[in-house]
Amino acid sequence: MKHVLVIGAGIVGLSTAHHLLKGGARVTLVDRDPEGDKASFGNAGGIAVTEVVPASVPGLLWKVPRWLLDPMGPLAIRAAHAPRLIPWLMRFSRAGRPTEVRRIAQALAALNTRVYTDLLPLLGEHGLLDELQQLGALTVYEQAAAFDGDAAQWALKRAHGVEVLALSGDEARELEPALSPAITRGVFTPQWSHVRDPKILVDKLRQSLVGRGLCIRVGQACDIGSGLGAGALSVKLSDGQQLRADTVVVAAGAWSGQLARCVGDKVLLESERGYNTTFAAPGVALSREVIFAERHFVATPLSCGLRVGGAAEFGGLNAVANFKRSHALARLAAHYLPGLRTECGTCWAGHRPATPDSLPVIGPSPRNPAVIYAFGHGHLGLTQGATTGRLVSDMALDKPPQIDLAPYAISRFN
Ligand SMILES: Cc1cc2nc3c(=O)[nH]c(=O)nc-3n(C[C@H](O)[C@H](O)[C@H](O)COP(=O)(O)OP(=O)(O)OC[C@H]3O[C@@H](n4cnc5c(N)ncnc54)[C@H](O)[C@@H]3O)c2cc1C
Structure with a gap:
C-alpha cells in the first residue's frame, strides 16, 4: 500500500x-x-466558483498608489518587506496583460467548474452537506460608474459560464433588506455558496x-x-x-x-494577509454573502455571527498583525449595513498563500x-x-x- x-x-x-x-x-x-x-x-467561508478573473487586471496598477496612500485602504505593503516583494510584483504586473488575463481566467475556470463535482461528494461522505448554504452571492455597488467600470470583468465571467443577474439598488435590497439606500446597483451570482462556518x-x-x-x-x-x-x-x-x-x-x-x-x-509565493471581524450579535441580518465591490470587502452570515472581512496586506509571514484593519473594515460595513452593531466583535487575521498570477x-x-x-x-x-x-x-x-x-x-x- x-x-x-x-x-x-x-x-x-x-x-x-x-x-x-x-x-x-x-x-x-x-x-x-x-x-x-x-x-x-478563519476565512470568509465563500465557495466562490464565479471568481475566475485574476487579481491583476488591465488598469489595476493605476489604482494602487491611491490604495497604498490610504492607511486603511484595501491594499498595504509593509515597508520592511517591500524590497523582497519586487520580483512578485513584477510578475503580478505581467499577469495583468489582456492575453494573460484571458489565459489565467481559463485556468481558474477549469478548476472552478469542477468544484461542486468534487466538493459535494466529499461533504456528503463526511455527513457535512448541511454545512453548505447554496444561496448565491450578491455583489453591490454604490456608484453606477464603478458598476460600469467592472463590465469587462463581468463579461469575462459570463464567457466562462458564470450566471450573472444585474440588479437595481432596490432589487438588491429586496434580496438583502439590511443594505443601505446608498447601494444603487447589484449583481446576483446564484452559483456562489458559502459554508456555515469554515472552522x-x-x-x-x-x-x-x-x-x-x-x-x-x-x-x-x-x-x-x-x-x-x-x-x-x-x-x-x-x-x-x-x-x-x-x-x-x-x-x-x-x-x-x-x-x-x-x-x-x-516559486513566487507571498503571504497576502487578510483581516476580519465576526459579530456574534450584529443587529442586522444577511441571508447570503455580500461583496462590497468598490471597497473590496465581504460580509458573510455564518453560524457564529456576521463575518466582515477583506484587505490585502503584504508584510511577510512574521509581521505582527495590525488589527486596526479589522476595525476599519467593520466601520465601512456599518456604512453599508445601517444598524450593524460593531462594538463587540472578534478580530482575526490570516495568511492567504498568494501567487502573482492568481x-x-x-x-x-x-x-x-x-x-x-x-x-x-x-x-x-x-x-x-x-x-x-x-x-x-x-x-x-x-x-x-x-x-x-x-x-x-x-x-x-x-
Ligand atoms: C481573510 C480571508 C478570507 C478568505 N476568504 C475566502 C473565501 O471566502 N473563500 C475561499 O475559497 N478562500 C478564502 N480565503 C483563502 C483561503 O482561506 C486559503 O486559500 C486557504 O485556506 C488555504 O488553505 P491551505 O490548506 O492551503 O493553507 P492553510 O489553511 O494556511 O493551512 C496550512 C497548514 O500548514 C501548516 N504548516 C505550514 N507549514 C508547516 C510546516 N513546515 N510543517 C508542518 N505544518 C505546516 C499550518 O500549520 C497550517 O495548518 C480567505 C483567506 C483569508 C485570509
Missing part, C-alpha cells in the same frame, strides 16, 4: 487526505498545529478522516530529502525526527515556498516527481480545496488527471 505524507492540515491538505484514503493509500498528515487557527479556519467544517472533516484511518503527526516539517528504495522520501521534523513515505504532498499554505526551496524548486501550484516537483505541490490558492483555497485534493490524489495514485495541469505547474516560476 502506498504511503503518502501530506504536510499541512488546512482545507487543501485535509481534502487531499480524503481523496487519498478513498483511493486506498495509507496517509499521514503532518502539521505543527493541526487544530490551529490558519487561513482555512467547524475543517474540524469535522479532520475528525471524520481520523475515524477513517488518517494518522495525524504534530510536527514542523523543515526538510524534504530523498534516499533509495520504497518509502524513499524522508521528511525531517524540527525535533529531529524523520518520517518516511513514498510520496510527499506539500499543502502548507503560505509556508509552502520554504519547503519547495528545500526540494530545489523556485493560479495555485498543483503538480509534481520537476526535481523529484515523488513530491507533489498543492498550495498557492490565494483568495480561493476553500473553494478549490476539494478539487485540488482530487487532482493531487489522482497524481499520487498514478491515475489520469481530470484536467490539463500545465497552467498550475511550479516550473512556470523558473
